[in-house]
Amino acid sequence: MILNKKKTGRLSSYNEGKLLVVCRIEGNAFFKRRALEMGLIPGQKISIVKRAPLKDPLELKLKNCHIALRVSEAEKILVMPINDGSCEFEAEGASR
Amino acid sequence: MSLKIALTGNPNSGKTSLFNRLTGATQKVGNWGGVTVELKEGTARIGKDQVTIIDLPGTYSLCTCSMDEQVARNFIVDEKPDVVVDVIDATNLERHLYLAVQLLELGVRPVLALNMWDEVKSKGLDIDINLLSKLLGLTIVPTNARSGEGVHELLAAAVRQGGEKRGVSTDFAVRLPDELETAVVQLKAEIDKSAEIKYNPRWLALQLFEQDRQIESMVKELPQGNQLLVLRDNLIQSLSKKLGDLPETFIAESRYGFITGAVKETVKQTRPNRVEISDQIDTVLTHRFWAYPIFILFMWLLFQATFKLGEYPMQWIESLFGWLQSIASTSLPEGVLRDLISDGIIAGVGGVIVFLPNILILFLGISIMEDTGYMARAAFITDKLMHRIGLHGKSFIPMIMGLGCSVPAIMAARTLESKKDRIKTILLTPLVSCSARLPVFVLFAGALFPQHAANVVFLFQVVFGFGAFILMGFVFKHTLFQKEEDYPFVMELPPYRMPTFQSILIHMWQKAEHYMKKMGGVVLVFSVILWWMSAYPKAPEIESQFDQRIETARLVHNVSDDERNEQIKKLASQKHAAVMEQTYIGRIGRFIEPVVKPFGSDWRGAVSLVTGFVAKEVVVGSMGVLYAVGDEVDEQSDGLREVIQEHFTPLSAFSFMLFVLLYIPCVVALITVIRELKNWKWSLFSVGYQLLLAWTAATLVYQVGKLAGL
Numbered sequence: 001m002i003l004n005k006k007k008t009g010r011l012s013s014y015n016e017g018k019l020l021v022v023c024r025i026e027g028n029a030f031f032k033r034r035a036l037e038m039g040l041i042p043g044q045k046i047s048i049v050k051r052a053p054l055k056d057p058l059e060l061k062l063k064n065c066h067i068a069l070r071v072s073e074a075e076k077i078l079v080m081p082i083n084d085g086s087c088e089f090e091a092e093g094a095s096r
Numbered sequence: 097m098s099l100k101i102a103l104t105g106n107p108n109s110g111k112t113s114l115f116n117r118l119t120g121a122t123q124k125v126g127n128w129g130g131v132t133v134e135l136k137e138g139t140a141r142i143g144k145d146q147v148t149i150i151d152l153p154g155t156y157s158l159c160t161c162s163m164d165e166q167v168a169r170n171f172i173v174d175e176k177p178d179v180v181v182d183v184i185d186a187t188n189l190e191r192h193l194y195l196a197v198q199l200l201e202l203g204v205r206p207v208l209a210l211n212m213w214d215e216v217k218s219k220g221l222d223i224d225i226n227l228l229s230k231l232l233g234l235t236i237v238p239t240n241a242r243s244g245e246g247v248h249e250l251l252a253a254a255v256r257q258g259g260e261k262r263g264v265s266t267d268f269a270v271r272l273p274d275e276l277e278t279a280v281v282q283l284k285a286e287i288d289k290s291a292e293i294k295y296n297p298r299w300l301a302l303q304l305f306e307q308d309r310q311i312e313s314m315v316k317e318l319p320q321g322n323q324l325l326v327l328r329d330n331l332i333q334s335l336s337k338k339l340g341d342l343p344e345t346f347i348a349e350s351r352y353g354f355i356t357g358a359v360k361e362t363v364k365q366t367r368p369n370r371v372e373i374s375d376q377i378d379t380v381l382t383h384r385f386w387a388y389p390i391f392i393l394f395m396w397l398l399f400q401a402t403f404k405l406g407e408y409p410m411q412w413i414e415s416l417f418g419w420l421q422s423i424a425s426t427s428l429p430e431g432v433l434r435d436l437i438s439d440g441i442i443a444g445v446g447g448v449i450v451f452l453p454n455i456l457i458l459f460l461g462i463s464i465m466e467d468t469g470y471m472a473r474a475a476f477i478t479d480k481l482m483h484r485i486g487l488h489g490k491s492f493i494p495m496i497m498g499l500g501c502s503v504p505a506i507m508a509a510r511t512l513e514s515k516k517d518r519i520k521t522i523l524l525t526p527l528v529s530c531s532a533r534l535p536v537f538v539l540f541a542g543a544l545f546p547q548h549a550a551n552v553v554f555l556f557q558v559v560f561g562f563g564a565f566i567l568m569g570f571v572f573k574h575t576l577f578q579k580e581e582d583y584p585f586v587m588e589l590p591p592y593r594m595p596t597f598q599s600i601l602i603h604m605w606q607k608a609e610h611y612m613k614k615m616g617g618v619v620l621v622f623s624v625i626l627w628w629m630s631a632y633p634k635a636p637e638i639e640s641q642f643d644q645r646i647e648t649a650r651l652v653h654n655v656s657d658d659e660r661n662e663q664i665k666k667l668a669s670q671k672h673a674a675v676m677e678q679t680y681i682g683r684i685g686r687f688i689e690p691v692v693k694p695f696g697s698d699w700r701g702a703v704s705l706v707t708g709f710v711a712k713e714v715v716v717g718s719m720g721v722l723y724a725v726g727d728e729v730d731e732q733s734d735g736l737r738e739v740i741q742e743h744f745t746p747l748s749a750f751s752f753m754l755f756v757l758l759y760i761p762c763v764v765a766l767i768t769v770i771r772e773l774k775n776w777k778w779s780l781f782s783v784g785y786q787l788l789l790a791w792t793a794a795t796l797v798y799q800v801g802k803l804a805g806l
Contacts, residue, residue, distance in 0.1 A: 024345075030582075031584040031586070032344065033161055033306065034156070034586045036349075037159065037194060038588070039190070039191050039194075039352065041345070041352050042341075043349070044352075052382065052387075052476050052479070052480060053384050053385075053388065053477055054477075054480040054481070056479070056480045057585060059476070059589060063188070064190070065188050066588070066589040066590075066591075067586060067589065068475075068476050068479075068585070068586070068587045069584075069586045070585045
């Protein structure tokens with residue numbers, strides 16, 4: 001169940017267009033719950049669509065919808081590039 | 097008794113459009129005890145029956161992160177509507193079904209409205225409604241709020257379900273990881289022992305595992321509440337160790353797992369999804385270079401429409417009320433009653449209604465921005481700047497509109513979701529210099545800084561106003577709101593859509609109605625009081641004394657006609673000044689003279705400032721009267737400029753202008769602030785901090801300037 005720490009990275013550090021998978025949400029309860037209910041759950045595929053002109057906030061695409069969040073919030077989302085897929089596998093293993 | 101139907105759904109699901117379709121012109125603000133947010137309700141007819149429909153705030157879930165979510169959930173739990181209709185964006189089924197699953201967990205069986213059904217087809221999606229209905233065990237009706245398709249069927253389905261005995265079904269549960277399921281069952285068993293809980297026990301157990309604060313504090317009140325919470329904490333701790341994350345993550349995951357399964361079975365993509373038009377629009381509107389010029393253009397248009405276009409109807413309103421005033425004063429016998437009706441009431445009503453064009457046009461613009469989806473983009477591109485001073489991107493609109501008039505600007509703060517952001521924006525918006533302060537700056541700049549008049553006016557109207565906004569934003573961020581947790585920004589960027597005419601009109605109308613009902617009456621009362629204070633007590637002795645002197649002057653023969661008229665005019669002005677000085681407002685001004693002295697003003701300045709509470713531009717007129725120039729002056733009058741030059745130095749004028757910029761807004765704006773804050777402590781704070789800020793800034797400038805030998 002323990003995530004492969006080497007391969008996960010913070011969402012804020014990835015480039016636009018890269019296909020990612022959510023591994024874990026950190027941060028305070030408020031943020032965590034909002035992120036979860038918007039569909040940012042472990043195993044969810046996401047990608048960064050663009051950054052705002054001042055580089056913050058950024059726009060994500062997931063489940064056919066677009067969501068904006070601040071860079072400080074994106075730092076609290078641990079993700080992994082999809083071709084390194086092990087996080088997705090583990091997250092799936094954890095839920096079922 | 098008529099059936100009660102509650103409409104719920106995510107923001108951007110078209111819920112409000114659907115509500116408008118269902119209820120049309122029957123909408124009003126409902127009166128629900130204990131509900132802090134105003135809820136709209138309306139009626140719809142089906143056959144002979146009449147049903148009441150309540151529009152709950154749009155929410156993503158039933159957890160209580162925000163006020164809106166709390167209201168929506170508490171309404172469903174406490175008011176127990178006969179039917180809950182969950183409005184769902186059918187093109188975004190997965191995300192929108194999350195709320196439906198939570199409703200099921202609560203024991204409510206919602207009727208699902210799969211809205212925007214037309215877009216489903218155009219996007220090449222194929223949804224098997226029958227199968228989905230079977231999987232969820234719910235009635236599902238495809239609708240299109242825009243065209244009205246399916247709306248009648250939805251209402252019929254809701255009424256049918258309301259007719260059946262609803263009962264609380266406790267059998268719905270999504271499959272959780274085994275360890276978590278065991279823990280939920282354990283906690284639920286404890287909850288079952290307490291008879292006082294009105295919620296569905298399994299749902300309550302889940303909410304406790306999700307650490308919902310409102311539920312926690314409710315449980316704490318129960319006899320065995322603390323025991324429950326201790327058990328919960330222990331379970332969470334051991335679960336987190338076993339599962340590697342907090343239970344709430346797995347609960348959300350399991351709900352989505354269930355939904356994904358259902359969607360996979362029922363939704364097919366019949367042809368590949370092409371690049372959406374919405375994304376193409378976005379490449380321009382949030383473009384790295386073009387985003388800001390376009391945004392500024394839209395803001396400029398909104399501003400021009402609101403205040404420049406709004407000027408015409410405002411002039412009509414003003415002349416209409418001027419005409420009514422003249423009718424009243426010619427047709428009524430002279431006396432207190434005539435003054436009250438003409439100068440008090442008619443002028444007061446006019447003073448309320450005159451803001452309507454601004455409010456209507458601004459909210460027309462805001463509705464269009466919100467309904468098209470541009471509002472979210474505006475927040476997206478400005479958030480970085482606004483967040484520096486602890487505000488949200490959406491605070492941008494109140495800030496800019498504040499340049500025109502604080503009243504609609506403060507009302508525009510309603511677009512903010514979080515209470516904290518709303519309070520902060522309302523506290524700060526009056527600092528932005530509204531157009532009514534402009535005449536004061538023009539007068540003083542013209543009189544004492546004639547070479548740099550335009551620059552000085554710009555400095556006060558734009559630089560200092562926004563400067564104060566930003567500065568106080570910083571101060572509040574690091575003092576008052578320091579401990580507050582940041583409300584998550586996480587915001588949906590909905591696809592661009594054409595707004596419907598009906599929705600925009602209804603939204604506009606509701607704002608105007610809100611303004612007239614909530615503020616109109618209070619403003620009128622205050623206007624009458626202020627009028628009375630500026631007209632009374634009368635001083636017949638002083639008046640007759642001056643009248644005599646005027647008569648005497650009229651009889652003087654050894655001067656030219658011009659000189660005589662000059663003398664008479666001067667006496668008349670002095671009479672005005674003397675009369676004003678001993679009215680209540682004049683006395684207050686006299687009384688507070690010690691307060692204005694430290695920034696170099698005298699009692700006349702003080703009186704003008706007090707009258708400025710009626711409306712900021714009144715300061716200029718009052719000065720005209722008080723310095724005995726006459727009452728027909730404006731900021732361009734040479735006579736007034738000359739006396740200002742006599743009585744003020746550049747330094748004291750600068751300080752006075754600073755005070756006018758920062759001190760309390762006019763009475764209408766102040767009442768708007770109070771009504772929108774809905775909290776006496778914050779309202780008092782708003783008045784207090786502005787007065788203190790104005791006084792400190794003006795005094796500091798004056799005293800430091802004097803020390804520097806200016």
